[in-house]
Amino acid sequence: MTTTEYVTDYTTLLIDYYDIEYGDDLCQKTHVIEFGALFTPVLFSIVAILSLFGNILVLIVLIRYENLKSLTNTFILNLAISDLFFTLGLPFWAQYHVQGWTFGDTVCKTVNFIFYVGFYSSGILLIMMTAHRYIAVMNPLSDIVSTTGKYSIVASAIIWVLSLVAASPALIFTEVKESNYCTNKDSFWTVWGIYQQNALFLLSSVVFIFCYSQIICKLLRPTAQRRKNKTLKLIFILMVVFFVGWVPYNVVIFMQSFSYMPQPAAESKIVALNCESQKRLDYALNISRIFAFSHCCLNPVFYVFVGVKFKNHLKKMLKSFSHNNSHNVSIRNRNSRLTITSVTSGEELSL
DSSP states (O other), rough: HHHHHHHHHHHHHHHHHHHHGGGGGOOHHHHHHHHHHHHHHHHHHHHHHHHHHHHHHHHHHHHHHSTTHHHHHHHHHHHHHHHHHHHHHHHHHHHHHHHHOOSOOOHHHHHHHHHHHHHHHHHHHHHHHHHHHHHHHHHHTSSSEEEOOOHHHHHHHHHHHHHHHHHHHHHHHHEEEEEEEEEEEEHHHHHHHHHHHHHHHHHHHHHHHHHHHHHHHHHSSSOOOOTTHHHHHHHHHHHHHHHHHHHHHHHHHHHHGGGGGGOOOOOHHHHHHHHHHHHHEEEEEEEHHHHHHHHHHHHHHHHHTHHHHHHHHHHHHHHHHHHHHHHHHHHHHHHHHHHHHHTTTTOOOOO
């Protein structure tokens, strides 16, 4: 079956689902669903591949070259693991947009749970890393800056416990409904999830704006270090990427939350206007979600490999890999020459 046929079948299934749920208030979203089914799987797949490559590379570099007891490295390690958790859900959502949910109720719950554990842990980690960077710049002699050992373990435990608690509704209140639709059991938990994401975004925004504005003010002083221009550029890029990625997405899901609340009876003209508004929001969600979810493949770039130390580690690892390959090729070539020599001389030689 072709992709177009899959999209057509899935569109029909979703229209049937809306008909069952809303009856006479059916809002035809055929074109919106087709739009999502054509573009979302491709873009999710690209993000997933880049994220897997970048975050696995971060883990390899950390394990081979870094002290994992350091609080800074603990944050980076957890961020890479968090992004990998988040990435695991993307192939399922890519398939979902083409065929509907075909993996069953248990997988629906599990994928949602793992996906949101990655989502919330990533947000919490970015908050803690920003606060840690703020303390390192504003008070470099603080004990928190050089913290190692058990404090790193405690920090990791707090991050993952909070993330597991925040994601737990997805494990409990998610199910597969008619027409292969993996969603929340009722609208209350959908709205709850939206506002929970909005709250994390607002908290992250406050921390980002406060910490980085203070860091910028300090770096702009005449006594600041010579590398301040590079640091300022990085902070500016971090803030732009964060807000461009997350502001549209959070605004869209917040506006969509109103559609899940009980609606009073309305005239057909008002219903039609509401339907058009919902379609525009659905288009906006399909686009803004790509920008927001791409954070899992951008984090390794902005939070790890822009640093001189990690770039040096990466170069060292690539050189080591290249050297090993060259050494193996040299051995194979030497073995080939020895084999040829032994054959031409009429001798048998086992190598």
